[in-house]
Amino acid sequence: MGSFAKNQWYAAAWLSELTDAPLARRILDEPVVLFRTPEGTVSALLDRCPHRLVPLSMGTVTGRGLQCGYHGMTFGGNGRCVHIPGQDTIPPQAQVPSYPIEERYGIAWIWMGEADQADRALLPDIPYxxxxxxxxxxxxxxxxxxxxxxxxxxxxxxxxxxxxxxxxxxxxxxxxxxxxxxxxxxxxxxxxxxxxxxxxxxxxxxxxxxxxxxxxxxxxxxxxxxxxxxxxxxxxxxxxxxxxxxxxxxxxxxxxxxxxxxxxxxxxxxxxxxxxxxxxxxxxxxxxxxxxxxxxxxxxxxxxxxxxxxxxxxxxxxxxxxxxxxxxxxxxxxxxxxxxxxxxxxxxx
Amino acid sequence: MGSFAKNQWYAAAWLSELTDAPLARRILDEPVVLFRTPEGTVSALLDRCPHRLVPLSMGTVTGRGLQCGYHGMTFGGNGRCVHIPGQDTIPPQAQVPSYPIEERYGIAWIWMGEADQADRALLPDIPYxxxxxxxxxxxxxxxxxxxxxxxxxxxxxxxxxxxxxxxxxxxxxxxxxxxxxxxxxxxxxxxxxxxxxxxxxxxxxxxxxxxxxxxxxxxxxxxxxxxxxxxxxxxxxxxxxxxxxxxxxxxxxxxxxxxxxxxxxxxxxxxxxxxxxxxxxxxxxxxxxxxxxxxxxxxxxxxxxxxxxxxxxxxxxxxxxxxxxxxxxxxxxxxxxxxxxxxxxxxxx
Amino acid sequence: MGSFAKNQWYAAAWLSELTDAPLARRILDEPVVLFRTPEGTVSALLDRCPHRLVPLSMGTVTGRGLQCGYHGMTFGGNGRCVHIPGQDTIPPQAQVPSYPIEERYGIAWIWMGEADQADRALLPDIPYxxxxxxxxxxxxxxxxxxxxxxxxxxxxxxxxxxxxxxxxxxxxxxxxxxxxxxxxxxxxxxxxxxxxxxxxxxxxxxxxxxxxxxxxxxxxxxxxxxxxxxxxxxxxxxxxxxxxxxxxxxxxxxxxxxxxxxxxxxxxxxxxxxxxxxxxxxxxxxxxxxxxxxxxxxxxxxxxxxxxxxxxxxxxxxxxxxxxxxxxxxxxxxxxxxxxxxxxxxxxx
Missing domain, CATH: 3.90.380.10 (Naphthalene 1,2-dioxygenase Alpha Subunit; Chain A, domain 1)
Incomplete structure (x- = not known):
């Protein structure tokens, strides 16, 4: 893990790969799940439900966000839990790490390092x-x-x-x-x-x-x-x-x-x-x-x-x-x- | 190994699985061989011939017991060697660990812990x-x-x-x-x-x-x-x-x-x-x-x-x-x- | 590695296996490449180009020797580099370990130990x-x-x-x-x-x-x-x-x-x-x-x-x-x- 530059944009997926279903992809040795939110933008989360560690990529995308396939906990594009079936209160620790994503050149670019340094201007340039x-x-x-x-x-x-x-x-x-x-x-x-x-x-x-x-x-x-x-x-x-x-x-x-x-x-x-x-x-x-x-x-x-x-x-x-x-x-x-x-x-x- | 309760009955096999041939099954991380003795009861032994470590499950059940497939050493249901081809004396260390077995509800139940605590009364109850x-x-x-x-x-x-x-x-x-x-x-x-x-x-x-x-x-x-x-x-x-x-x-x-x-x-x-x-x-x-x-x-x-x-x-x-x-x-x-x-x-x- | 006798002849390959292409075979836990030199004798080298560690067995045998499949570095039967494309000087460390080989009884015999002890007289005898x-x-x-x-x-x-x-x-x-x-x-x-x-x-x-x-x-x-x-x-x-x-x-x-x-x-x-x-x-x-x-x-x-x-x-x-x-x-x-x-x-x- 110490051998990768993290404060960089990396190609995570072709936008054409991101359809209705979530996409699992390990990046810089971290399991990531990519999905298109109800708002239509691409999000990336750590691919692990904080409840019982089921990969969120086994779940489904609903109108609320990404729903875990085990008990239905649902997470928004920012990684915060927005719904727990059978439970009214959502505990504050019910969230998963999220990663900045930029969509450009038909590619979803991911930033695995410090989120506050993720600058769209740093994306690679592709003339023509x-x-x-x-x-x-x-x-x-x-x-x-x-x-x-x-x-x-x-x-x-x-x-x-x-x-x-x-x-x-x-x-x-x-x-x-x-x-x-x-x-x-x-x-x-x-x-x-x-x-x-x-x-x-x-x-x-x-x-x-x-x-x-x-x-x-x-x-x-x-x-x-x-x-x-x-x-x-x-x-x-x-x-x-x-x-x-x-x-x-x-x-x-x-x-x-x-x-x-x-x-x-x-x-x-x-x-x-x-x-x-x-x-x-x-x-x-x-x-x-x-x-x-x-x-x-x-x-x-x-x-x-x-x-x-x-x-x-x-x-x-x-x-x-x-x-x-x-x-x-x-x-x-x-x-x-x-x-x-x-x-x-x-x-x- | 420290994380299982051992002084318990566990389902080892359906009785219908125990035909003429020995059956290999790893249980609580120990390789076990199950077989029906000439007397008709089910026995369970550590699945390892003490001679050259060949799994006894590769052998055959004979009229004497479970015969190793390499040199024919044969073991009774209690794990003691009862026959060595070409040799008259059976050394006392020629034996393998055995495990208590109870047959009930069509299942062979095994006790992987202390044999003297293996009590048939502790088998699960299945009404009707x-x-x-x-x-x-x-x-x-x-x-x-x-x-x-x-x-x-x-x-x-x-x-x-x-x-x-x-x-x-x-x-x-x-x-x-x-x-x-x-x-x-x-x-x-x-x-x-x-x-x-x-x-x-x-x-x-x-x-x-x-x-x-x-x-x-x-x-x-x-x-x-x-x-x-x-x-x-x-x-x-x-x-x-x-x-x-x-x-x-x-x-x-x-x-x-x-x-x-x-x-x-x-x-x-x-x-x-x-x-x-x-x-x-x-x-x-x-x-x-x-x-x-x-x-x-x-x-x-x-x-x-x-x-x-x-x-x-x-x-x-x-x-x-x-x-x-x-x-x-x-x-x-x-x-x-x-x-x-x-x-x-x-x-x- | 401490458990094998190394100052011995071991069968490495049938001579009939050694055609135009190099042959990879791990012997005494060392990856070896066998090939027939342009002179027609069998040689054995450590199967690793010293440049970027590509197995030499992925290369080809040329008129000069064994040519690496990545950048074309070529090695003679004794393991010394004889050619580097695009470069005139061959650095002295550009070589790979070689192993003595004897051809007898249709077999290439290899000596993985001290080369100076490799005596043809020690090959096994096969009467008739x-x-x-x-x-x-x-x-x-x-x-x-x-x-x-x-x-x-x-x-x-x-x-x-x-x-x-x-x-x-x-x-x-x-x-x-x-x-x-x-x-x-x-x-x-x-x-x-x-x-x-x-x-x-x-x-x-x-x-x-x-x-x-x-x-x-x-x-x-x-x-x-x-x-x-x-x-x-x-x-x-x-x-x-x-x-x-x-x-x-x-x-x-x-x-x-x-x-x-x-x-x-x-x-x-x-x-x-x-x-x-x-x-x-x-x-x-x-x-x-x-x-x-x-x-x-x-x-x-x-x-x-x-x-x-x-x-x-x-x-x-x-x-x-x-x-x-x-x-x-x-x-x-x-x-x-x-x-x-x-x-x-x-x-x-």
């Missing part, structure tokens, strides 16, 4: 999310039974695609291209450019380039502690590297939102944006299949690492040159966790 | 068990993966039926009827009466009441530490509440015998008696189906509670008014366990 | 292995979820066949025949002779003996710490007991090579040699089926013992006369483990 010139793939979710730091490393690491993703997106030539790295306080980005080169095999399936040369860029952003954005650009060769020019060719933005479930497992949400084949749902479904397969290939690796980490209690024995960006990302997360801890101790003292 | 005016459903068994106290609470608790048993026996109106409670040293009973009311929907399926009004009573007995009797009475309105009058209408007696398997699981035996539709086996099978379904609904809740209890090590955070009877039942069991412990320590000193 | 007058069944393997000492006892123990192998090779008459025992420093043998008797039911299925009487011998060898040879001889009655005469009738040699996987599980390799029906592959397949079934019967017993051993931490409560040979075998193994431990401590001091 609602832009009509872009097409979006929503709803991606996988359960990865591995510590989320293993996934952070993976997402900051262009080098593994050659070996892990032979069957899908791997490209033997990519293994030896040099990578540039930059960082701010909030994120780190590793990127590389192939200038004045032919378009990729994938690109020519999308558009007929003829003899045209292109500049190809790939940017691996990681917004600390849990958001990954991979920005893949194919633009006419020789243009200035500006946001406007990036959109002049083919562009893919692949997002992953990592939510630690426990020390050894992670909720892996993903979303994809592209500026071509807008409205082509069949193309989206083909892409979805490729992504799902790719992330499952990573999952196999992550699970195997986790198994060894459990056995030896160590993450790594030898460092390589390709580790630079992931190492910095992990260091930034580590500092964030440490600062939070210091802050909590100061608050107590 | 062999009465020809009553019909009986035998053989009910479920495995409930939850501490038996969770089931004790459930069985003392009329309030949960509205919410848990919506699909089966639940009745929204019942949630708010007041409950009376009485106790002796051996049992506790919670009951309520609906006087001068129309018969229940269930009752009218059994008998045509016309415009007749009835008095309806439901009694939740719990005989410490492990026997539940629910006595449901529908009798002509206005009669004195006597045992004789109780039998003048429709009456159901539902028994559960709880046998702790381990700290987190319970053998749940059940039996049902009724004073109507005697001889109607088809009706019995329909009732059996409803009961099995009802108890599985409870099992879902009990399992979920157990999971939280494992995680937080606490049974309850908030008490409600409906907890009165179960709270007293648990307190009585707690005292029984504590007294036994004190007795054992005195015996040692 | 390549003799054209003998037929061989290769490739036998089962996974037995039990400590290997339970299997050692079983293999030194003629008495259990009557009870465990009722369905296969059991013979009620055998239970009471006396057993002779002899030992050297390296092995122990328990044997018995039935002189001048009719051939067994099995024997007469193989050959028409008419009225001929035979001498039947069965020898249970156990070469410390992990090789079992059961030598079953049916020869014309009255001959001298010499190796030459043993081959004048029907002879079966059944080998088992036990390799501890962990404290609670064992790799069980088996091989069979016979001096009759040479070239009869259909007969071999029938025998293979009988053996597999027989060993699964033992496995059921061994698993059940292990379960009790886990619970009580004891192997045995009562000793029987039939335990003489297994007891000595376990004592010899125990001494071997103790001597190794003393040697390691001396080396450290």
């Amino acid at each position: 999310h609602d832009d009509p010139d872009w097409e979006r793939i929503d709803g991606g979710y996988q359960h990865h039974p591995s510590n989320y730091l293993n996934i952070v490393e993976n997402l900051m690491d262009p080098a593994h695609t050659t070996f892990v993703h032979k069957q899908t997106i791997g490209n033997p030539a990519a293994a030896d291209t040099p990578v540039t790295m930059e960082r701010t306080d909030e994120h780190i980005v590793a990127y590389k450019w192939l200038k004045n080169s032919p378009p990729s095999q994938m690109d020519v399936k999308i558009k007929d380039f003829g003899d045209e040369k292109v500049d190809r860029g790939i940017f691996f952003y990681f917004i600390i502690p849990s958001t990954s954005r991979v920005d893949v650009i194919t633009m006419p060769a020789g243009l200035e590297p500006t946001e406007e020019n990036y959109n002049k060719g083919l562009r893919n933005n692949s997002y992953k939102f990592l939510t630690p479930e426990s020390e050894t497992s992670t909720h892996f949400f993903w979303m994809h944006l592209r500026n071509y084949k807008v409205g082509d749902k069949a193309w989206s479904e083909r892409m979805r299949g490729v992504f799902e397969q790719t992330f499952l290939e990573d999952r196999d690796i992550e699970m195997a690492m986790q198994s060894w980490q459990n056995e030896v209690g160590v993450r790594q024995f030898v460092g390589l040159e390709i580790d630079r960006a992931p190492t910095i990302a992990l260091r930034m997360i580590g500092k964030m966790v440490k600062d939070e801890k210091a802050e909590r101790e100061t608050a107590v003292a | 068990h062999d009465d020809p005016d009553w019909e009986r459903i035998d053989g009910g068994y479920q495995h409930h993966p939850s501490n038996y106290l969770n089931i004790v609470e459930n069985l003392m608790d009329p309030a949960h039926t509205t919410f848990v048993h919506k699909q089966t026996i639940g009745n929204p109106a019942a949630a708010d009827t007041p409950v009376t409670m009485e106790r002796t040293d051996e049992h506790i009973v919670a009951y309520k009466w609906l006087k001068n009311s129309p018969p229940s929907q269930m009752d009218v399926k059994i008998k045509d009441f016309g415009d007749e009004k009835v008095d309806r009573g439901i009694f939740f007995y719990f005989i410490i530490p492990s026997t539940s009797r629910v006595d449901v009475i529908t009798m002509p309105a206005g009669l004195e509440p006597t045992e004789e009058n109780y039998n003048k209408g429709l009456r159901n007696n539902s028994y559960k015998f709880l046998t702790p398997e381990s700290e987190t699981s319970t053998h749940f035996f059940w039996m049902h008696l009724r004073n109507y539709k005697v001889g109607d086996k088809a009706w019995s099978e329909r009732m059996r189906g409803v009961f099995e379904q009802t108890f599985l609904e409870d099992r879902d809740i009990e399992m979920a509670m157990q999971s939280w209890q494992n995680e937080v090590g606490v049974r309850q955070f908030v008490g409600l008014e409906i907890d009165r009877a179960p709270t007293i039942a648990l307190r009585m069991i707690g005292k029984m366990v504590k007294d036994e412990k004190a007795e054992r320590e005195t015996a040692v000193a | 292995h390549d003799d054209p007058d003998w037929e061989r069944i290769d490739g036998g393997y089962q996974h037995h979820p039990s400590n290997y000492l339970n299997i050692v006892e079983n293999l030194m123990d003629p008495a259990h066949t009557t009870f465990v192998h009722k369905q296969t090779i059991g013979n009620p008459a055998a239970a009471d025949t006396p057993v002779t025992m002899e030992r050297t420093d390296e092995h122990i043998v328990a044997y018995k002779w039935l002189k001048n008797s009719p051939p067994s039911q099995m024997d007469v299925k193989i050959k028409d003996f008419g009225d001929e009487k035979v001498d039947r011998g069965i020898f249970f060898y156990f070469i410390i710490p992990s090789t079992s040879r059961v030598d079953v001889i049916t020869m014309p009655a009255g001959l001298e007991p010499t190796e030459e005469n043993y081959n004048k009738g029907l002879r079966n040699n059944s080998y088992k090579f036990l390799t501890p996987e962990s404290e609670t599980s064992t790799h069980f390799f088996w091989m069979h040699l016979r001096n009759y029906k040479v070239g009869d592959k259909a007969w071999s397949e029938r025998m293979r089926g009988v053996f597999e079934q027989t060993f699964l019967e033992d496995r059921d017993i061994e698993m059940a013992m292990q379960s009790w051993q886990n619970e009580v931490g004891v192997r045995q409560f009562v000793g029987l006369e039939i335990d003489r040979a297994p007891t000595i075998a376990l004592r010899m193994i125990g001494k071997m483990v103790k001597d190794e431990k003393a040697e390691r401590e001396t080396a450290v001091a």
